[in-house]
Amino acid sequence: MSRDGKRKAPPAEPVAGTRKLWGGRFRQDTNPAVARFSASIDFDRALARYDLRLSTAHAEMLHAVGLLETEDLAALRRGLADIGAEIESGRFPFDSALEDIHMNIEARLRDRIGPAAGRLHTGRSRNDQVATDLLLYLRDAARAARAGLLDLQEVLLARAREHLDTVLPGYTHLQRAQPVRLAHHWLAFVEMFGRDEQRFRDLDARLARSPLGSGALAGSTLPLDREATARALGFAGPARNSMDAVASRDAGLEFLADGAIAQVHLSRLAEELVLWSTAEFGFIELADAYSTGSSLMPQKKNPDVPELVRGKAGRVIGNLVALLTVLKGLPLTYNRDLQEDKEPIFDTARTLRDSLEVMAGAIATLRVDTTRMREAASDPMLLATDLAETLVREGVPFREAHEAVGRIVGHCVEKDADLRSLSREDLRAFHPAFPAGGRELLSLERALESRAMPGATARPRVSEALDAADALLAAARRELAATP
Amino acid sequence: MSRDGKRKAPPAEPVAGTRKLWGGRFRQDTNPAVARFSASIDFDRALARYDLRLSTAHAEMLHAVGLLETEDLAALRRGLADIGAEIESGRFPFDSALEDIHMNIEARLRDRIGPAAGRLHTGRSRNDQVATDLLLYLRDAARAARAGLLDLQEVLLARAREHLDTVLPGYTHLQRAQPVRLAHHWLAFVEMFGRDEQRFRDLDARLARSPLGSGALAGSTLPLDREATARALGFAGPARNSMDAVASRDAGLEFLADGAIAQVHLSRLAEELVLWSTAEFGFIELADAYSTGSSLMPQKKNPDVPELVRGKAGRVIGNLVALLTVLKGLPLTYNRDLQEDKEPIFDTARTLRDSLEVMAGAIATLRVDTTRMREAASDPMLLATDLAETLVREGVPFREAHEAVGRIVGHCVEKDADLRSLSREDLRAFHPAFPAGGRELLSLERALESRAMPGATARPRVSEALDAADALLAAARRELAATP
């Protein structure tokens, strides 16, 4: 081998870099820029509680299979518990020279209990360790997301029930289309967040099997009991394939995708809060506690909370893209690229949880201007479809009815006339089949009540929908509580 | 209102644009550039079969509730069936002036059966219509994805079973790490594709409720029977909220996310096929029928199939990003932006289906060079962990054992010596606890067999894993077959 490459190289003698626990075969210490670049301790400390739980379970299993003396187990248990207390209280001395949370904990353990610490990593690799930690983290994060989604649904349902008789225009293309109840409108979001919650629940099936015991990629020559650690950590069982266990991150991808979909739903609700808070719509007013002022303009009261929630859809989509891109084209098994899984997952978990919380608060505390809503819904043009369906009931083909009413609308726009002001004769000039009394059929209340199929706007239907949603929510809460 | 804005405007008299079915209230025809820009018929024709099925169910329901005469129903049924035949045979005259598949079918229906065609759109909007079509499409697409994933798993399992005794290095960081069986390696992908299949199965819960009858956003004043059309189309029931039904696309997002994750898994398998086909690895040779030559270099045989499969992860991720971005910040209910849902969904469905098919073919027909694989796995350095675990069994803390073996490895690298050539005395110079006979423990076979926990490399474990995977696959096939 040609010896070359000294440009910008570290000196031949070991640089004053970092000596690593894996350093037996290495003659140079790690370059300091590399140490900084590759350290993950700044973010993977979020895994500390899971890593400690895992280490305890692992130590107990080592003892049970005869690879760890009783006194060593006691020392490890005590040391791990002490470290847990240090981390909880913020006194743990995180050291980026120790790369990651696993090495930080092991080094600290050595400080506290001495050489017995060196027995903990028996039959274990950081590869199976971090894969297990991540699944444990995802299990909690998915449950937190479900709880947040259920809370937001509960707030929406409560506000919807208050506003069973508040009427506003339903929009398509942001044009007023047909009148709806505010309860009906918000129930649409209850449906969306309900599906989001389902998705996080379904994810559990992909979080059920423990990687621990897969070692670096192929298991261990030691007689580890994978069933025992899996059970101790709340898994259904050990992962079926050791290489898959350390190489795969699709549970993380699924979490990021579920989170992105939920945050997109939040962004749609947020957009409406922003719109409805404008002077032009004037449908709602956010509470002061959920609004922000301007550093320059004293009159401003801004809907920063929904704006931020809407904007954060960007980061959450970005997080999903990041991990999909990381995984694309990676051969088996563990590659260091996988370290890039954590920050997007942690960020999405936190962003979603916080967004759900502040949106629930904003919804719970906003004031509804029911008068402005009803005024907006009272535009008679919103009854044009009903007029056409009047003709349909007389046997006119819908397409012909639509065309006739379209011409009536054009006439009203041109003459600046109210659709309801047209007499039967006026109407018959456009189509001979208009029945007597057809005009009386045109009213806001009738428009709502005559839409009486399941899922539509009639008061009994919406009332039933509220009850059904309450029942579904209660069932989902029970299911979440029952999840181990 | 100030009248202005004539720069670059269409002429005052109606341009020779397109007269639309919704044109009653409009005084100008659509600008031709706008007509081209907004037409979706070039891609939404993929929905034709679903739209026809929906229209038939809708017509039957209209008849059942008394909104359609028996002879009109007969005419509609006949017309829709004829159009279906035209489309299947490629004779349907698609017309981009008619915007979309729905209007194309309605216009064609009018040509064929006359004014009765105008009764079909009774109580229906394109909003609920297209939302329903899309769920029907997704149902088929999800099932096709599941079938493709099951087929690929079957091929992998069959090849894995052939290669239960083929040994190759398992890699971490693309460095040889520990020996594994090729069966074990490919079973890792069986696990991944198994989870992918689960995800598409879980999606069914979000495809279970029919939007039809939601109208534009608020239902209809006509006495539609939503339960009947839902049942006729194979749904569990009608959507619970009409606004959600026409405004939401999260089932599409979930499909795109599931597809992206599966394609990323395919890209990882593809990367390995590319690597293993190199002269440097030389582990496999793709069949000629799954390879491509060079237009310039006569000697080339290129792994284009896995390269394309890997590359197509890009488009599939892009499709997911596209729809997430479209939906971000959209207020309720239908907005025309939603038209952008179709192309990414159709493209991902087709890309995934084709990728699964060609990968199954490539795997089924490749040759394995078992000799090259075993040679690569015979590097004694792959046994270093086993050597360290020998010390652990003598009671040495793992960390100390790792350090000692690390120094042994460094010694071997420096001296260009074989790990297995060291005598007990040599070994004891590095650590006194090396037992007699320790050296004999170092062998490829022993390395494989001593990893005997569930999910690891011992022959009985891998053999059991093959049987278990066969059983899971058979169960998944039965479940797919039983899906309505």
Next chain:
Amino acid sequence: MSRDGKRKAPPAEPVAGTRKLWGGRFRQDTNPAVARFSASIDFDRALARYDLRLSTAHAEMLHAVGLLETEDLAALRRGLADIGAEIESGRFPFDSALEDIHMNIEARLRDRIGPAAGRLHTGRSRNDQVATDLLLYLRDAARAARAGLLDLQEVLLARAREHLDTVLPGYTHLQRAQPVRLAHHWLAFVEMFGRDEQRFRDLDARLARSPLGSGALAGSTLPLDREATARALGFAGPARNSMDAVASRDAGLEFLADGAIAQVHLSRLAEELVLWSTAEFGFIELADAYSTGSSLMPQKKNPDVPELVRGKAGRVIGNLVALLTVLKGLPLTYNRDLQEDKEPIFDTARTLRDSLEVMAGAIATLRVDTTRMREAASDPMLLATDLAETLVREGVPFREAHEAVGRIVGHCVEKDADLRSLSREDLRAFHPAFPAGGRELLSLERALESRAMPGATARPRVSEALDAADALLAAARRELAATP
């Protein structure tokens, strides 16, 4: 090598697949599914005109360096010209069995001129050929984007000039903030589209060097004249490195990024058109020719054009993500993954060009309701900052002035009072420094005119800005026209 792998394999005898031009060393034909999967002719036909131009330049160079007889050159020229005419007229028989546009043209050439066609590919690979085609395509696409951006700027400028004296609220957080001129508002978009145009212009520097002559990756043993073909095709010169030339696609990435940024700007303008078209804002009305109706609701007039333009930001961002992901982690040089560069690039080019065109038309033809705009701008709360700055001119620290006016605003909100109705005494109750006549300073006109620094709302400033923008636009048009 162990011979195995017959499951799902093609039969041993050559399948009835496709015989390829590169097939000399192959014993099996390509599997039909693979042929379909890998064919690009459905989309790369968009390169036909560039491929023909390239082939003509290449043939002329081959003749000039003595590698092609005069009569062969004549035959090739004639054949290529004929094929060009066939493609233009839509009579070219594209054949997906021939993989791509290059092979389609070569095969057709053979049909037309016989064996001389086989001399065209001398010293050329599809690798350098397609890289060159793509740069030629990007050159045209970048220029079309620039032209479209200039056209839209011109429309915006013309409408802005009409509306120099139209006043509307400027918004922050979609809350009315301070009054602005509509001309000023639209000039903001002229700035954005101006930077977009600059970006496409800067891209030219990355399109300046011809890959042709780089062969598959390393050039050719034949005495090709790369300078000659580069000049003939309008490049500044040949690419400096043959491996970079065939392996790189960053010019395509840059085009996709420039396109995504421009489309995001379009989506912001589109969002405003949608908002301003609502009943609630009522600031504008789109022309009928740029609007669409509803299949169900006869009264609807929907802003489909801006909605689609906004939605198409999704696909354009998705296209960028797709190609970034494709390129991530690809080793040198050409890999088949690169085939995935074309569809996103073609799609973004077409989407951006069309979006620019329809937005220019929509802007040119919309009506402005200057009355509604002025009413909205007349909210006295929009003058709160001016009131605070009145105090600043009296020497009050801004923060103190802001706090005082904030309290005044709170008072007015509570009492539902007009800010301008407060007497000097009223004001002095909040801060003693309010000057006499301070109240008179509060007017819409004064608010506009007193903002008299460059880039602000005073009439002379906006008028100057219109002139400056005209001049910049004219200069950009000249520069575009002068681009070779």
Next chain:
Amino acid sequence: MSRDGKRKAPPAEPVAGTRKLWGGRFRQDTNPAVARFSASIDFDRALARYDLRLSTAHAEMLHAVGLLETEDLAALRRGLADIGAEIESGRFPFDSALEDIHMNIEARLRDRIGPAAGRLHTGRSRNDQVATDLLLYLRDAARAARAGLLDLQEVLLARAREHLDTVLPGYTHLQRAQPVRLAHHWLAFVEMFGRDEQRFRDLDARLARSPLGSGALAGSTLPLDREATARALGFAGPARNSMDAVASRDAGLEFLADGAIAQVHLSRLAEELVLWSTAEFGFIELADAYSTGSSLMPQKKNPDVPELVRGKAGRVIGNLVALLTVLKGLPLTYNRDLQEDKEPIFDTARTLRDSLEVMAGAIATLRVDTTRMREAASDPMLLATDLAETLVREGVPFREAHEAVGRIVGHCVEKDADLRSLSREDLRAFHPAFPAGGRELLSLERALESRAMPGATARPRVSEALDAADALLAAARRELAATP
């Protein structure tokens, strides 16, 4: 207005939340969860140095136009300088209750210099302030990226020059294709990084105009001198339109896109370092200081640095997607969503800078195994194209020559024969035109040297390319140094 909405609401009395500087009109304090959710101080502290520079320039301008007394200016200058020192030394008490860096600095200023601090925000909004800060940040970040790209190019050039005579296979489809010089191979990356550097340089044109003085969106009624602050901060002049200035973030998008493209190029180089470090390729060995070991396997030496660089392409693409998505569909002018611009920009700036640094170090210190490279390049199959071009020089159409050599290659593969072992008679059995001495033409050296056009592999060409690259690099360094 109906008063409602108390569910989950804060109590009626002001919660113990945060009193804000803009709080004049507010009756409730900010909800604590909202305060946490919306605070940006955890990340926007990266703007501190720019904010202080801006504030100093703004204060000096206020003084120059008569809006600030001399002693107040002195106090502000002193206070800002002290705060700068506190921040540099890590002693600044960042307070998340104060929302962002701007409010933190203003509050701290008030602590230090009293009420004069309240004069600093005169005529200024956080909207123009943060837009200006961000451009200043981007200016530095773009220059750091350029410097890092130039450093990496320099290292690559130096290593390339060392390896002018090192030969390895050039690859297409990761199959050995034709021999190239390692210098030529690495020069391909010098070209890519050169274009990346150009892109960051072109960005300067979009960073040239100062938003400061645009106020919240419309300027100020105070006589601010925007030219003066622009010049003081190193801008070419003030932004031309105040609304564009506060609403736009396309310079940030362009930075993120340029960064993503550069990181994708890094990922390609990283992929090669990973591949070349494998036992199978064995072309290079990374220095110990740029490698990492395994916590389990004592023999492992892993290429973590290039793996991380490759993986980080994911986050950098994710950052770009995040901001594109945030901006999509936002109406003018400032919306709080824009706060989401900072984290992706800061993260990409840091990731790219660090990746460039560690890759330069890794390249500088790696060892090249020139023997393994040459062996791999000596595969006679790599000369097949040359053999075909031998026939072309005899007047055989290329396509015919390719077919003949393809059959020869097939023959050699079947017989396991060396291409160079065939006699003239053997060759003539495949094509009669093979000249005498044709076989002698087949050699590695001849293959390299006969590719003698610009940009190809002949030694003089590569040597010239090295000199040209040196000159370009020196010119780029001069240009960067001259950038103000």
